[in-house]
Amino acid sequence: MSKRVSVDDCRLVQLPKHMQESGSITVVENNRELPFAVKRVYYLYDVPGGEERGGHSHKQLYEFLVAAGGSFDVLLDDGEHTRTVTLNRPSCGLLIVPGIWRVLNNFSSGSVCLVLTSDYYDEADYIREYSDFKK
Numbered sequence: 624m625s626k627r628v629s630v631d632d633c634r635l636v637q638l639p640k641h642m643q644e645s646g647s648i649t650v651v652e653n654n655r656e657l658p659f660a661v662k663r664v665y666y667l668y669d670v671p672g673g674e675e676r677g678g679h680s681h682k683q684l685y686e687f688l689v690a691a692g693g694s695f696d697v698l699l700d701d702g703e704h705t706r707t708v709t710l711n712r713p714s715c716g717l718l719i720v721p722g723i724w725r726v727l728n729n730f731s732s733g734s735v736c737l738v739l740t741s742d743y744y745d746e747a748d749y750i751r752e753y754s755d756f757k758k
Contacts, residue, residue: 693734
């Protein structure tokens with residue numbers, strides 16, 4: 624019998640922040656800060672006020688979200704419990720495990736959501752209807 628995932632399996636990861644007089648840098652390296660090798664990177668930006676993104680779950684894919692600029696909330700849902708995480712620092716990200724429904728909302732003006740994933744895009748990995756997710 625496979626283990627049922629929980630919103631508690633998703634976690635904040637503090638990334639190394641290197642501060643210099645000329646600015647700060649944060650580095651994410653495969654299989655170091657993340658429990659997977661990054662195969663895909665994308666970012667969300669210019670999200671109009673009041674809009675939501677996400678609204679889906681993945682069967683196998685791990686995601687790591689970072690507020691590269693501004694802030695936004697991530698609602699995590701395992702079918703029984705929910706948890707909201709606010710991302711607002713580029714040196715801290717949220718690891719989302721497979722089997723968790725996620726909705727991104729409350730984007731601040733000018734915010735940028737950087738997403739690193741464990742695999743390439745595969746539509747078959749998505750669960751896009753909440754009623755299917757609940758099954």
